[in-house]
Amino acid sequence: MGRSEHEPEPEKGGPSTFSPSAELPPLSAHDLGDLRRLGEQWQVSAAVRALPVDPQADGFRSSGGATGAAVLFRPDGAGQLTATAAAERRDTPEGRAAGRLRRLLLGRPLASASTLRERMPKLIALPVLASDLLSSVAYGPEAMLAVLVLAGSGALGLSLPIAAALVLLMLAVGISYRQTVHAYPHGAGSYLVASDSLGPRAGLTAAAGLVLDYVLTVAVSVSAGVAAITSALPSLAPFSVPMALGVIGLLLTGNLRGIRVAGNLFAAPTYLFLAAIVGLIAVGLAHAAARGFSVVAPPPTAAAEGLGLLVVMRAFASGATSMTGIEAVSNAVPVFRPVEWRNARTVLTWMVGILIFLFTGLTLLFHFNGLVPRSDETLLSQLAHVTFPHGPWYAIIQATTALVLLLAANTAFNDLPRLLYFMARDSYVPRRFLHIGDRLALSNGLILLAVAAAVILVAFGGRTHSLIPLYAVGVFLAFTLSQTGMINHWRRQRGPGWRRRAVTNGVGAALSAVVLLTAAVTKFVEGAWVVVLAVPVLIYLCLRVRRHYDRVRHALSLHPTTTGEPAGAGTIGERTPAVVPQQVRHLFVVPVARLNQATMRTLAYVGSLGQPALALHISPEEGEADRFRAQWATWGDHIPLETIQSPHRVIIQPLAEYVSALRLSRPDLTFTVVVPDVVVDHPWQRLLHYRTEQRLRRTLRRHPGIIVANVPTHLCL
Numbered sequence: 001m002g003r004s005e006h007e008p009e010p011e012k013g014g015p016s017t018f019s020p021s022a023e024l025p026p027l028s029a030h031d032l033g034d035l036r037r038l039g040e041q042w043q044v045s046a047a048v049r050a051l052p053v054d055p056q057a058d059g060f061r062s063s064g065g066a067t068g069a070a071v072l073f074r075p076d077g078a079g080q081l082t083a084t085a086a087a088e089r090r091d092t093p094e095g096r097a098a099g100r101l102r103r104l105l106l107g108r109p110l111a112s113a114s115t116l117r118e119r120m121p122k123l124i125a126l127p128v129l130a131s132d133l134l135s136s137v138a139y140g141p142e143a144m145l146a147v148l149v150l151a152g153s154g155a156l157g158l159s160l161p162i163a164a165a166l167v168l169l170m171l172a173v174g175i176s177y178r179q180t181v182h183a184y185p186h187g188a189g190s191y192l193v194a195s196d197s198l199g200p201r202a203g204l205t206a207a208a209g210l211v212l213d214y215v216l217t218v219a220v221s222v223s224a225g226v227a228a229i230t231s232a233l234p235s236l237a238p239f240s241v242p243m244a245l246g247v248i249g250l251l252l253t254g255n256l257r258g259i260r261v262a263g264n265l266f267a268a269p270t271y272l273f274l275a276a277i278v279g280l281i282a283v284g285l286a287h288a289a290a291r292g293f294s295v296v297a298p299p300p301t302a303a304a305e306g307l308g309l310l311v312v313m314r315a316f317a318s319g320a321t322s323m324t325g326i327e328a329v330s331n332a333v334p335v336f337r338p339v340e341w342r343n344a345r346t347v348l349t350w351m352v353g354i355l356i357f358l359f360t361g362l363t364l365l366f367h368f369n370g371l372v373p374r375s376d377e378t379l380l381s382q383l384a385h386v387t388f389p390h391g392p393w394y395a396i397i398q399a400t401t402a403l404v405l406l407l408a409a410n411t412a413f414n415d416l417p418r419l420l421y422f423m424a425r426d427s428y429v430p431r432r433f434l435h436i437g438d439r440l441a442l443s444n445g446l447i448l449l450a451v452a453a454a455v456i457l458v459a460f461g462g463r464t465h466s467l468i469p470l471y472a473v474g475v476f477l478a479f480t481l482s483q484t485g486m487i488n489h490w491r492r493q494r495g496p497g498w499r500r501r502a503v504t505n506g507v508g509a510a511l512s513a514v515v516l517l518t519a520a521v522t523k524f525v526e527g528a529w530v531v532v533l534a535v536p537v538l539i540y541l542c543l544r545v546r547r548h549y550d551r552v553r554h555a556l557s558l559h560p561t562t563t564g565e566p567a568g569a570g571t572i573g574e575r576t577p578a579v580v581p582q583q584v585r586h587l588f589v590v591p592v593a594r595l596n597q598a599t600m601r602t603l604a605y606v607g608s609l610g611q612p613a614l615a616l617h618i619s620p621e622e623g624e625a626d627r628f629r630a631q632w633a634t635w636g637d638h639i640p641l642e643t644i645q646s647p648h649r650v651i652i653q654p655l656a657e658y659v660s661a662l663r664l665s666r667p668d669l670t671f672t673v674v675v676p677d678v679v680v681d682h683p684w685q686r687l688l689h690y691r692t693e694q695r696l697r698r699t700l701r702r703h704p705g706i707i708v709a710n711v712p713t714h715l716c717l
Contacts, residue, residue, distance in 0.1 A: 020112045020436045022425055034558040043582045056081065085109075094683070102438070106257050109438035117260075118440050119337045122347050124263040127270030129332055130351045132217055132325030132411035134274060135404045137358045139224075140322025141366060142379040147315040149372050152303035156372065158312060163363040166319050167356055169515070172508030173323065174352030176483045177330045178345050179501055183489055185341035187418055189330030190482035195426070197485035197492075201539065207423055208538035209477035210331075212531055213324065214412035214419075216474070218453035222247050223462055225406030228398065240462040245454055247406055252450040255413045258439035259335050266410050273404035274354065276397045281361035284387045288368045296370035310522070317472055317518040322359050324475050325408070326352070327482070331415040409453070417445025427549035428542040472519035473531040476512050483509035586611040587666075589659055589673045590639070591692065593617070595631055598676040598713040603639060605711050606674055615641045616658065620649045652692070656699040663705050670705060677710035 027035065056075045070086035088109070090099055110118065120128065144162060148155045177189070184192050190210060195203025226244045230237040254262045288294075305311065329348040336343040362383070365371075371382050384397045417433070421442055424433040437443030486505040490498040520528050558579075588606045592599050592615050606613045615632075619625035625643040632641045646654050663671050675692055697708040 020115075020440075022421070022434045023431065031558050038558060038579060041580050043580070055079075105253055106439055107261070110258065110440050112436075112440075115440055118258055119340075120259060120263045120335050121337055122343050122350075124260075124267050125329075125332075125336055125343070126347050126350055127267040127274075128263045128414060129328040129347065129411055130325070130354070131266070131270045131404060132221070132328060132408040133323070133351055133355055134270065134325075134358065135221065135401075135408035136322045136324050137277070137355070137362055138378070138380050138401055138405065140319055141359060141363045142373055143321055144315045144319030144363075145366065145379065146373040147311060147318050149301055150304045151307035151311050153298045153301040153372065155303075155307050155311070156298055156367070158307075158315070159363060159367055162312065162316050162319060163360065165316060165511075166322070167360060169320065169508070169511040170323060170326070170352060170356055170359070172504060172511060173326055173479055173483070174348065176486055176505050176508045177327060178348055179486060179505070180330045180482060181333055181341050181344045181348060183486070184330075185333055185344075187331055187333040187422065189327050189419075190478040190485075191419060191422060193485040193489065194481040197488035198481065200426075202481050202485065204428060204539045204542050205535060206478040206481040207419060207428075207542075208535040209474040209481075209531070210327070210419055211416065211538065212534055213474040213478070214416040215449065215452045215456065217324065217412040218248065218251075218409040218449060219456040219460075221405050221408040222251075222453070223457060223460075225402050225408075226462065228402035228405060241458060244457050244462050248409070248450050248454055248457070251407075251409055251413055252446055255410070255446050256437065256439060256441055256443060258441050259414075261439075262410070262413075266407050269400065269403040269407050273400040276393075276400045277358055277362075279393075280384060280387055280397055281358070281365065284365040284369075284383065285361065287387065288365070293368065295368055298370040298372050301372060313514070313518045314522045317515045317522065320476065320515045320519075321472055322355070323479075324472075325411050326355070327475070327478060328411045328415050330482075331418050334418065335414065413446060413449060416449045417442035420445040420448070423542070427546045429545060431549075472515060473523070473528045474535075476516040476519065477531075477535070479512040480509055480516050483512060585669050587662070587669045587671050588613040589662075589671060590615045591618070591655055591673065591675055591696070592641075593676075593692075595635065598678055598711075601713055602674055602676040602711040607639065613639050615639050616655060617641065617643045618651045618655055619643050619645050620647075621645065652695050652699055656696060656703070659700065659706060660703045663703060667705065670707065672707040672709060673700065675708065675710045677712045679712045679714045681715070 056073075071084055072087040073081040073083055076082050090096055141159075141163070144166075145156060145159055148158055148162075180189060180193055184196075190206040191203050193203075194206040222244045223240075226240050226247065229243070230240055236243065254265050257265075329344050329351065333340050333344045336347070362380070365383055365387075366379055369383065369386050371379055371386070373379055374382070380401060381394075381398060384394045388394045388397070420429055420433040423429045424431050432444050433442065433448075435442070435444055483505045487502050487509065490502040490505070520532060524532070586609075588609065588611055590599075590602055590606055590613065592603075603615070617625070617628050617632075619628060622645060625645055629641065629643060642658075644654055644658060659671060659673060663669070673696065675696060677692075680686060680688075700706050700708055
């Protein structure tokens, strides 16, 4: 894993940094040109810019009394303010209570400027990102031997050459991801490599495989950890599902508190597991050396099937589950302290080295001690019993194994939200996954992962061992595409040593493809069909999301303007919405139920605008309509009134249809429906009032050219 001397090139496409500003991307040069031309056509009077208030008056203070008032905004220059914590605080009793609970669970919000301080040093990033990978050695070698023993105990001798091939695969994939981190230093791993080098659909295929892998990682790891606990304490077995959901909730809460806090919380258990397994291997090898590395004959086992190439390939594919999580670093480069890509490569090198040591050491010890898989006890437990027949060490190894299996899910909590972030940046998943939460964590991605894993756990009753065959298909699909993409990357770049790098990636891609095809074919009936079916479904959904965002982008783009078009009649579909003020022609519509203070305030507001206005009253019968018109005349008939009789006492729909009909008759007008709105103090009081504004807004949402606004009247009861 040689170190490259040149700095990585900026990746192509989209912003090159992991930033809170990703939700608000800059305009392109083309859009800026359109914006400039549009601005040149604007015509507004001087009164628009003659503000009756000072927008930076003393920073604005909250209405907390003379002593309790707090500064809400801090002036930073002409036209620039920064919101203080007081401005972000909710102003209702329910909101303040929710805010206190949120601070208790997650801590105080962190400013965007704290991003760098929240990143992880290498010694914290190693256990956080390696927990999934290192925990895989607890079941990877056993999965390999479980296939070989089907051909009889004599076939177990093939475990060493198969393990050697797996070590070669680990080296090839590890070197490939080191190169990926260097070439794409801003994260996204397999998704970005495949998208950039093989095309968007290949990138989505890799992403779909990783999404499935991360969700399964959480469900299976937590389930396995809880199973280890209930094996030691059988009385807790009926509570397996609630315990598993509690662990997921703990992982979610820890990660919502931020990268640094989660790292500090979850690092120690991984180091304890690492120390325990290294100690187990060291003592076990010492015992083997004391007897001259002689091999204990395994117990005779009858062959259930003949030893052939298919069995060997299945064993190779099953043992490859020891590598799940090796891609974690390439997806999480932004969580490292500067220089991010260099620190990420260092941690990745440590991870691969530790994985090879643990995998090789455990496989050798299983071979030397003649251990075979059993249904009632794991191989790791058998080895610990043989190595430490007395003392507390067996219990320590079992406890740390259970703990690291529980926390192996934390790798997915670190990586999936970042993968979704980059996919959202490319408009393949909802943009809400770009949002960075109070503690600088990708909260929406974390919550989605927790919910998806919880659903799987509940659906399978906490017994998710049947999902393990799905691992290899998803993760090695991503491995294969990533390394194939890196071959194309080097062919395009053709820098110094590109052939050597391409060959390395080619070997990794070939071996990964072998694992992928073997797992997909041999484990298809066992459940791999789910991944084979789910991947194209996810790709289809992502493409639908992208198509929607492309249509929205086209519809909202600045260039299709017809600013010289005069206002006039015509069908709505033929007209371009006005984007300069001199094109806008108004008609204000005020729904009026009764003449009271709220109605008068709304009518006064509309009348002050100096634009045409129309009042509407929906009446259940003719007598009430006549009475209301008489009341209106008493007021002075300052605004034209139209009454509509609704024989079946329906209010919202006739009102909406009437406004829509007006809009169809004059599509050049912008209709603003201004609704009187009574605002009460307590939530239960809302049940006592019609929510006309909200109901009308929902009904008119599908009608173009109609705006719904409200004039609130606040009641203090």
